Amino acid sequence: MNWTLILGAVSCLVACFAAASTGAIFTPGKWYAALRKPSWNPPNWLFPIAWSVLYLMIATAGWLVWREDGIGLALVVWAIQLVFNAGWSAVFFGLRRLGWAVVEAIGLWLSILACIVLFAPISAWAAWLMVPYLAWVSFAVVLTYAVWRRNPGPHPVMRREEAGSLTQRAQM
Numbered sequence: 427m428n429w430t431l432i433l434g435a436v437s438c439l440v441a442c443f444a445a446a447s448t449g450a451i452f453t454p455g456k457w458y459a460a461l462r463k464p465s466w467n468p469p470n471w472l473f474p475i476a477w478s479v480l481y482l483m484i485a486t487a488g489w490l491v492w493r494e495d496g497i498g499l500a501l502v503v504w505a506i507q508l509v510f511n512a513g514w515s516a517v518f519f520g521l522r523r524l525g526w527a528v529v530e531a532i533g534l535w536l537s538i539l540a541c542i543v544l545f546a547p548i549s550a551w552a553a554w555l556m557v558p559y560l561a562w563v564s565f566a567v568v569l570t571y572a573v574w575r576r577n578p579g580p581h582p583v584m585r586r587e588e589a590g591s592l593t594q595r596a597q598m
Contacts, residue, residue: 520583
């Protein structure tokens with residue numbers, strides 16, 4: 427058993443879990459439910475399913491690149507896209523700055539595209555694993571823009587009691 431490969435895989439999973447955790451901290455809640463959304467807005471139950479699959483694919487892609495190339499530019503860009511990924515929930519649901527969330531989502535989209543370009547010569551599998559993520563975020567950029575245009579601000583920042591703690595959420 428190669429412990430280095432296992433450690434790399436676990437590290438990629440933990441990094442993705444950390445990015446995903448912002449979705450547990452900054453939840454949609456009543457504020458989001460009250461927003462006007464386009465008719466093509468997916469049902470709320472679809473988001474956690476889609477993101478769970480995507481995070482596994484993102485972690486696998488990162489691990490494949492790490493295995494072949496180590497910590498180089500491609501993996502740094504992979505980490506940057508995770509920061510953008512984590513930031514979207516904080517900007518949209520936490521700060522409730524819908525216009526900023528559009529800009530943030532475009533940054534995420536560009537960083538995913540950069541990953542694909544950088545991953546391709548290292549691991550074709552890793553690059554292809556990022557394509558569904560790019561497609562989903564492409565949709566998310568358009569959806570975020572549509573929600574923003576239907577709901578001009580300002581919107582109140584998420585209150586502490588709305589966010590709660592991860593411990594309180596786990597107990598529910």
